[in-house]
Amino acid sequence: MKDIAKYLILGCSIIISICVLSAAITYYGRSRDVISVTGLGETTFTSDMIVWQGSYSYESTDLKSGYMTIEQQQKTVAQYLREQGVTDDEVTFSFIDNSKNYTSIYNESGNYVGSRFIGYRLNQTFVIQSNNVDKIERISREISSLIAKDIKIDSYTPDYYYTKLDDLKLELIEKASKDAHMRAQKIASNAGAKLGKASNARLGVFQITSATGNEEFSGGGAFNTDSKEKKARITVRIEYKLK
Numbered sequence: 001m002k003d004i005a006k007y008l009i010l011g012c013s014i015i016i017s018i019c020v021l022s023a024a025i026t027y028y029g030r031s032r033d034v035i036s037v038t039g040l041g042e043t044t045f046t047s048d049m050i051v052w053q054g055s056y057s058y059e060s061t062d063l064k065s066g067y068m069t070i071e072q073q074q075k076t077v078a079q080y081l082r083e084q085g086v087t088d089d090e091v092t093f094s095f096i097d098n099s100k101n102y103t104s105i106y107n108e109s110g111n112y113v114g115s116r117f118i119g120y121r122l123n124q125t126f127v128i129q130s131n132n133v134d135k136i137e138r139i140s141r142e143i144s145s146l147i148a149k150d151i152k153i154d155s156y157t158p159d160y161y162y163t164k165l166d167d168l169k170l171e172l173i174e175k176a177s178k179d180a181h182m183r184a185q186k187i188a189s190n191a192g193a194k195l196g197k198a199s200n201a202r203l204g205v206f207q208i209t210s211a212t213g214n215e216e217f218s219g220g221g222a223f224n225t226d227s228k229e230k231k232a233r234i235t236v237r238i239e240y241k242l243k
Helices: 002-031 063-083 133-149 165-190
Strands: 034-046 049-060 091-093 097-106 112-130 152-155 159-161 195-203 207-210 229-242
Touching: 034 165, 049 063, 049 133, 063 091, 063 097, 063 112, 063 133, 112 133, 133 152, 165 195, 165 229
Parallel strands: none
Antiparallel strands: 034 229, 049 112, 049 152, 049 159, 091 112, 097 112, 195 229, 207 229
């Protein structure tokens, strides 16, 4: 009886091993009936919104008169912008900031002994957001003409944006998907097989770079705001079954 039981156990073990091996071979064969391709969607476009920031400052030993001067300068800047075609709803003026200025004091030996208050520095910034990109670009270059009116003004580099990014992204996903399908069809044809349905898809990161620069792509997605002319790209990785 012991020998019979031993042979029964051995026989069951062999059957189980064959079943497991058969399932593994079947799975391996099925996994080989899938191809994975990456499609690319890419286009260039021109920014349709600009955000530009400037600031002006004034130094005074009297805080009250300093505020009065800055408020007058705000009126002058606002009037200048209106004359250049900027509407009031396109520009925002910040609150006036003020800080105390000090000068260092040294003794006859050149050692630092303290500081002395010499007055206040008042500063105000303004931000313009507009869809008239060319106009604001021109104003940002010509704003220094206000220096002739005794306004100490600084102009910063504009930022450029695109207000239809959602539509653009959908268009690129469609383009990348078509590109992936075309690549998959070519691979299947060369292998003598027929392309089946997509079984899995994974979207890559959305990248926006300068249209003319050599920026590196980022794993988290690039988002260029320095250039008016931009390039957008996205990848789609799709797995297709083979018939």
